[in-house]
Amino acid sequence: MNRLSQMLLAGAAIACLAAVPAKAEIVIGAALNLTGIQAPMDEPGFRGAQVAIKELNDAGGLLGEPVKLVTIDGKSDPVTVGNATVQLIDDGAQLILAPCDFDFGSPASREAQAADLVGLSTCASDPLYSSWSLGDKQFTLSMWNTTMGATAADFALEKGWKKAYVVTDQFIAYTKSLPKYFIEQFKAGGGEILLEDSYNNGDNDFSAQLARLQALPEKPDVIFLSSYGTDIGTIIRALREVGYDAPVLGGDAYDDPALHQALGEKFGNDVYFVTHTWAGPDAGPEMQHFLKLYKEMYGQEPDTSFVATGYDAVMLLAEAVKAAGSTDGAAVAQALEEGQFKLLTGELDYTTADEGHMPNKAAAVIALNGGKTSFVGWRRPETVPAP
Structure with missing residues (x-):
């Protein structure tokens, strides 16, 4: 065989190889914040997502194809x-997992919407994380702050705590929005906001706030503190050190083992x-499996x-893809709107995009007592403030 024939055969072989399609797979892209101030929410979520991916693939994948999670660290920077x-998305993601917050997560959902893909935040709770502001293919797994704030208010009133410092x-x-809904629900239930x-x-530095608190004619029954990161511990310590031993209430930002360790027994x-679930067997049989x-x-x-x-978040997307029969954005969004889902974080159903x-x-x-957490129970407010 002469050199020209060898080159032609080699070229044909290369062309045949190029014509063989890559192995089909369903790709979930995740721009989660694995470092920075948002990492206490997103990095654990990334670990949980990995468990779901393995479980799906061990069971044969999704629509007969393996599922792949591709993650790029968002570094807590929008x-x-x-x-x-x-x-x-450029690298082939068909579904997007967005970070756990509106400020940090909405850029991911905006890019997903622009590409006609479904985007799902793992736990953004501000009502801004909605189809109203982000588009008809965008969702969050979390309850909104309307529910989180109302749950905290109802719990306080149930305990007989009638006067609050917020x-x-x-x-x-x-x-900023979480205390707004707490206050609205607390007042509606007969509570009084002292300050x-x-x-x-x-x-x-919480000294200016402490001075205003100490100037009140009476002490609060409960303190509702809506903060983030290490500042939560700083403020609680400041309150306790000057003798304010009233119960402290907050949202899911408190669900951080580093905070519990920092506060300690004292x-x-x-x-x-108020948070998404309890990572213990008494949360339900599904949790035991997880x-x-x-x-x-x-x-x-x-x-x-x-x-x-x-x-x-991964399992919810998987259920929607199965119901839709594809990863098409419009079909998956419709499946999410129409479905009712039983999850580790509770039963969930969505309103329509218009809603x-x-x-x-x-x-x-x-x-949290003695620096250790315990499960109080599930709560679902009968009414919640309007977003």
């Missing part, structure tokens, strides 16, 4: 999250927070409910 999502951290949409105060995340008492899988993968028990949000894709969902109440 611009980086948006750019990472563009890269994920602190609003001006950090992000989440910290609404403000704090700026990163100040690490300061980690009479603290309650805990077994999680321990097999990581060799230890989860220490925050955020692991369940990542697992649920905001509001997640109808229960909440879990957790207590």
Whole structure:
């Protein structure tokens, strides 16, 4: 065989190889924040998502194809999250997992919407995370702050705590809207707000607020503190050190083992927070199954409910893809709107896009005493404030 014939045959072989399609797979792109201030919410969710991916693939994949999770660290920076999502979509992602917050997660959902893909935040709770502001293919797994705030208010009133001091951290949409809904529900139930105060995340100085609190003619029955990150511990310590031993209430940002450890036995008492689920067997039989899988993968028990949000987000997308029969954005969005889902984080159904894709969902109440958490129970308010 002469050299020209060999070259022609080689070229034909290369052409044949190029014509063989790559192995089909369903790709979920995740621009989660694995580092930075948002990592305590997103990194556990990433771990939970990995458990779900393995479970799906062990059972044969999705629509007969393996499922792949591709993650790029958003680094707790909204611009980086948006750019990472563009890269994920360019690289073939068919579904998008967005970070656990409106400020940090909305750039991912905006890019998903622009590409006609379904985007799902693992746990953004501000009502801004809606189809109204992000588009008809965008959802969040979390309850909205309307439910989170109302649950906290109802719990306080149920305990007989009638007078509240409220602190609003001006950090992000989440910290600003959560106390708004707490206050509305608390007042509607007969509670009284003694003082609404403000704090700026990163100040690490609560002395001005303490002076205003100490100037009140009476002490509050409960303190509702809406803050984020390490500032939560700083404020609780400041309150306890000057003798304010009233129960402290908050949202899911408290669901951080580093915070519980920082408060410890001395300061980690009479603290309650509303979050997504309880990472223990008494949360339900589905949780027992997840805990077994999680321990097999990581060799230890989860220490925050955020692991369940990542697992649920992947499994929710999988159920919707099965119902739709494809990863087509419009079909998957319709399946999410029409479905009713039983998850580790509670039963969930969404309203229509015209109604905001509001997640109808229960909440879990957790207590912190002696620096250790315990499960108070599931709560679903009979009424919630309008978003």
